[in-house]
Amino acid sequence: MNLIDVKNGLTVKILAVSVENKDLLKKLGDLGIKIGATVKCEKNSGGVIVSANNVLVALNKDVASKIEVYLCE
Amino acid sequence: MRIVLTGNPNSGKTTLFNALTGSNERVGNWHGVTVSVLKGKVKLSGKLHEVYDLPGLTSLNGYTLEEKSAAEFLKKGDYDLIINVIEASRFSVALNLTEELFALRKPIICLVNMSEDLERLGGNINYNILADSGLVFKKTDLRYKSRVKKIFERCLVEDFTKVNGEPNKFDRVMALKAFKSPKNIFTKTDKILTNAAFSTLIFAIAIAVSFYLSFGKFGIGKILSDLLITTVVKAGDIVENILRQNNANDFTVRLIVEGVIGGVGSLLGFLPPLFLLNFFLCYLEQSGLIARISFVFDGFLSKFGLNGRALFALITGFGCTTISILMTRGLENERVKHRLILGLPFISCSAKFVVYLYIASCYGSVFAFLLTVSIYLFGFILALAVSFMDVKLLNENYSPFIMELPILRLKCLKNTVKPLLNSVKQFIIKVSTIILAVSIVTFLLGSINFKFEYLPSNRIDESILSFFGQGVSLILKPIGVNDYKIGSALISGLFAKEAFISTLASLNYDYSLTIESAIAILSFVAFYPPCLTALGAIRREAGVFQAVYCFLFQTAFALLFSYLVYFLCKRLTVLLLFIFLTALFIFAVKVGNKNEKFHCKGKN
Secondary structure (H helix, E strand, O other): OEHHHOOOOOEEEEEEEOOOOHHHHHHHHHOOOOOOOEEEEEEEOOEEEEEEOOEEEEEEHHHHOOEEEEEOO | OEEEEEEOOOOOHHHHHHHHHOOOOOOOOOOOOOOOOEEEEEEEOOEEEEEEEOOOOOOOOOOOHHHHHHHHHHHHOOOOEEEEEEEHHHHHHHHHHHHHHHOOOOOEEEEEEOHHHHHHOOOEEOHHHHHHHOOEEEEOOOOOHHHHHHHHHHHHHHHHHHHOOOOOOOOHHHHHHOEEOOOOOOOHHHHHHOOHHHHHHHHHHHHHHHHHHHHOOOOHHHHHHHHHHHHHHHHHHHHHHHHHHOOOOHHHHHHHHHHHHHHHHHHHOOHHHHHHHHHHHHHHHHHOHHHHHHHHOHHHHHOOOOOOOHHHHHHHOOOOHHHHHHHHHHOOOHHHHHHHHHHHHHOOOHHHHHHHHHHHHHHOHHHHHHHHHHHHHHHHHHHHHHHHHHHHHHOOOOOOOEEEEOOOOOOOHHHHHHHHHHHHHHHHHHHHHHHHHHHHHHHHHHHEOOOOOEOOHHHHHHOHHHHHHHHHHHHOHHHOOOOHHHHHHHHHOOOOOOHHHHHHHHOOOOOOOOHHHHHHHHHHHHHOOOOHHHHHHHHHHHOHHHHHHHHHHHHHHHHHHHHHHHHHHHOHHHHHHHHHHHHHHHHHHHHHHHHHHHHHHHHO
């Protein structure tokens, strides 16, 4: 599943980030959104707010739908 | 020594730069406030140093245009010391950039700022452990200007000797051990403020309240403004009496009373509403609310080929068009940037706000309030419409949007006051320099003819100004304006929009406009080309072609739009009849369609 499918407030682990733009991919990595990272999600109508590496990162639906995750226990 | 200030966005670099160099560069609680490399000088321990403030960046690769320019500067290596400013609560992320800076093999001092935010959220940094990481980390508090220079001086004296030369090692794992992360950075308030419905409602209420307080009938801005204007008029009368009693010649009396006091003084009366409107804008920026609102509005703006980050520029446009154009550098997509620059001149800046109040107030405060709000709203809609047309013409796809949300600081009155006072200071400087110069030049041109002979006030129609003003007013004839004074004011408005008012005041304009003409002329002012500084900013950011295009397009649009507004206002009955007939037609078509469906169903 991708980030948009995750329920509010759940913590997930990132499986894959399939963003084509290399600069954007690097930027996401710099902010802690990379394969293997554990992030907490907060959904809203704009997209998903991810709490990763002590930073709040707002991702719109376009970007959030390209991040594959699985639920952590 | 050449010192470069760098670090992640929103870590406090420009605050440090301002404190060191005495500058008044823009600061705010959101990412991408600084969009270009700033240069200043500071004297510390008797030595003069050059200081460079770079736009914030998360890595040396850079994603947005301003991040790329900062990365380029750092990679060139044309400096002696790096000051890496780190926001304490984002310490772990800042270590990515710190590691990359370490690889540049230049002396580095890391200043850890805003520790109080981290502690408030339940985290902390152990500086004893951090000392073993190989780099110099110093806990600082950049909020207090008086302390900053001392801290920095100590940094250069004590720490620079330690770090002089290439740093030997940086143990990132050790540095991370020193950091105890905060428990939960996504607070309940954050949850509420990023809720689309709630934040839209808050935003709408905040705008309505700030507009009402600024210039509503019983708003404090209006009351204070009236008081100031009366004082200026009285001061003008007193000065005139004194000058006449002392046998000053007519030219001197008119120059001082009409040119200086009338021109410049008339603008000072608008300081209170401007102050209140700017307070609202500054609070949005300093509290971190603007970043949350921009995320909420991303989906909406994407329909117009823009993204959430564009909201920073759009809202800044309410304050100053030039700054908002420069802000577009924070956008990662060059096409989105150009599209936004096309729309920004439609947003009414605070200088135009003063013009609206000046003209519209003559027809009552309720009318002024409604007309000003309508122009603002319509300008915003037009800015979006221009972007929409551009995106449709190019048939572009929606661009991705990511943004770091800064820590929310709702109790930030102290931080709000600083940029607010700065904006007021800038207004007063502008009034006492550019506007004063334009007022005096306007007065002089209005007092002499082409033979350079002085003309008394009853022969002003023969002046040079009258000649040019009449030329401009020719195109305004269709909207019922046949006055060289308005034409002259429009010309001087190209230098600075406030000069529109100072010109009218120095020419003793008598408000002979009908209400329809007043609405039409304000529609023209709202959408005619921005001031020359803003056009210069467009040329710098998007090229000469776009600057020329903006000038021609805005002039043509403003003219046609003002004609249309005048026509509709004059023929209000025709307009209402047209709306009624259109509504009737749509209703008839819809009913017809329903009947058709019903018959089709019946047949089936």
